[in-house]
Amino acid sequence: MKMTSISGKTAVSLKRTIGSGTEEQRKTVSTIIEEVKKNGNAAVSAFTKRFDGADVADLRVTEQEMKEAYGMMKQSEIDILKSAICNIKEYHKRQLASSWFYHRKDGTMLGQKITPLDSAGVYVPGGTAAYPSSVLMNVIPALAAGVERIVLVSPPGKDGKLSPGVLAAAAELGIKEMYKMGGAQAIAALAYGTETIAPVDKITGPGNIYVALAKREVFGQVDIDMIAGPSEIAVLADQTADPREIAADLLSQAEHDTMASSVLVTDSRPLAEAVQKEVDQQLERLPRKEIARQSIENYGRIYVAETLDEAVSAVNELAPEHLEILTVQPEALLGKIRHAGAIFLGPYSSEPVGDYFAGPNHVLPTNGTARFSSPLNVTDFQKRSSIISYSREAFSENAEKIAAFARLEGLEAHARAIESRIREED
Template sequence: MKIVSVSGNISLQRDIDSGSEEQRKVVLNIIDDVKENRDKALFQYTEKFDHVQLESLLISDEEIKEAYREIDNEIILYIREAADNIRDYHQRQVKQSWMTTDQDGTILGQKITPLDSAGVYVPGGTAAYPSSVLMNVIPAQVAGVQRIAMVSPPQQDGRLPAGVLVAANELGIHEIYKVGGAQAIAALAYGTETITRVDKITGPGNIYVALAKREVFGVVDIDMIAGPSEIVVLADETAKASYVAADLLSQAEHDARASSVLVTPSKLLAEQTALEITNQLEALPRKEIAEASIRDYGAIYVTETLDEAIETVNQLAPEHLEIMTEQPYEIIGKIRHAGSIFLGENSSEPVGDYFAGPNHILPTNGTARFSSPLNVDDFTKKSSIISYSAQSIQMNGSKIAALARLEGLEAHAKSVEQRLGERK
């Protein structure tokens, strides 16, 4: 793992993967095909990309029962406990509608309404992600979304991973479809004979899923354009190199394009961590993926001071940030940009991935500078409420009319003046 010394103000440019023009053309063709041929296109693309000939897109009750037979009862209990933690955390995010009345009778307010429907994308590929089911679905349920549809690419046996099905069933999700990729996003956005369109699509996926979400935005809402997973560990000389290395590798095994970075003022910790990574890699079943990630997207930045390390973190704006320092709570106030922050040596990133409660669907590619984790607000919309009394329109009507005329909108002005009894 490369060690880089940095000092002063630095610029860490990110290579954001926006997809190639050829990939975008592929996605546009898929979307157009699904819009025109609907279910037929979904079956064809599933056979082409997933190498599966399906008879039905919808998961059957028997497939759910079979999934439960494959998962240990103990694991099911852990899924339930994790779901409880996630639900409790997201309940704290719920906001209420409100109204206020002024002395002149003016009533102003905000009405919060859940979306009617949401589509959840659960990735497949090199691993199964029941945790993504929990993280997508629960905030939507807490928000009050009545209809939640789930899509996920089938395995080569034509089934979805047992853990994914069990997690969905535990949450009461029964509208589950065996379809993935850009074609699944198109189906959720435009609808087919089997899949009814939704109002919002959430969940991470590969570059084709990300490009498809970008293309359908505006027809439906989306959560974000997610990139490969990222972790930054901010550590001082008190951190254990074995912990730091293990946590960096926990993200590196996700994807060969995942980014794992240590930022530290301690050259000794940097050297010890690099050695630990080499040693720990040997024991990983997903060694090749993690090794490629560390080689191509991993780095250790050694700064002169802890304050410089903190500023480096803010420039990176990581998806996940672990703070392993002597006084982590003294640092958190200086962190401006991070999707999720883990404080102390016992708060490893997988705690947040699976169990603690905060959402693990987080901004990537430096977008933590301006965006937030998936949350309850993402599944609601807000309507402004305005009610003017006779007194308030008499007091303010001429001001409103004057502002309308300033913009050259005479009908606007006359609309208000009708209430004033004026004829101008």
């Protein structure tokens, strides 16, 4: 793992160039979307045959299939799912926004009405990336928001079936509408609907480059969540931290993806050197060591700062997806952290604690976008409407000003709309 000394002037960055797809991929996606708009389920089935190698006559997952999948899980696994769901629900219900209003002395009422989206579609990847935790993290915020119709889609294996873990997680959350479809064809079916699938208002969830391109293309027709980049972690540590634990946490990001980035920022050179050694040793013993090694070699970095303040500045420059603070007093640094998706404080808040279990969402801004983006949230499934109820008193007091403002902007009909209401008796 490369080590770099930073002074105030050294630029640090987790940024990776994320492919926005080739011209050919974009064309493929456009074609798929057009086909699904035109031919509905038949097109989806044909693409499923072609891309997933599966014959799926009926796209909808049956109640029987849900039950079977649930039956395939061990009781201990179901118990873990239940505990995680309980924690995630407890956290997310606190994000729920409420409508509010207030009255001015002149009798005017102003406010903000909160309404859940009517429907949401969640994309869950297939194959080895078919994570039950993706189901929990995308569905629970929508449930907490009060979205009435939540639809899950996931590409089937060659046997035409979905991952039992994914189905079990969906069943545990009470999801009733699931389809065996993936790729751009699933995104198109969710955005535009087919003869049996009603369109949704918002699509969330991770996917491969085709899914990402399709989400970008249907954006505007429906809302989408962010386009997620490869995962990242930054660990901010002083000499009191345990190098063995830090190395294990860095590697837990690195095993995700060869493009994942793991960074240590510290004011302690001895710690930096100890972590460097530990990473090498632990790496050798990992089943996914080839992925982790590439990630560490290309996107892993140890930054050694002169002071803790300098280390904090570097972290803010990185704006990492995950940030662990492993210092003698982690809470004391919290106020100085401006940019991070999720912040893990102290030795028992290993990043995987948050991936599945603690409660906060694992859908987080990557690639420096924590400067302006946020974790997936209940309010992402709620929308606001402004409320304006002007009283007669307020109107007659301000009508002239409002009409004058309209004329200042050259909009005469706006001024006349106001003046049409000025009564003789006012």
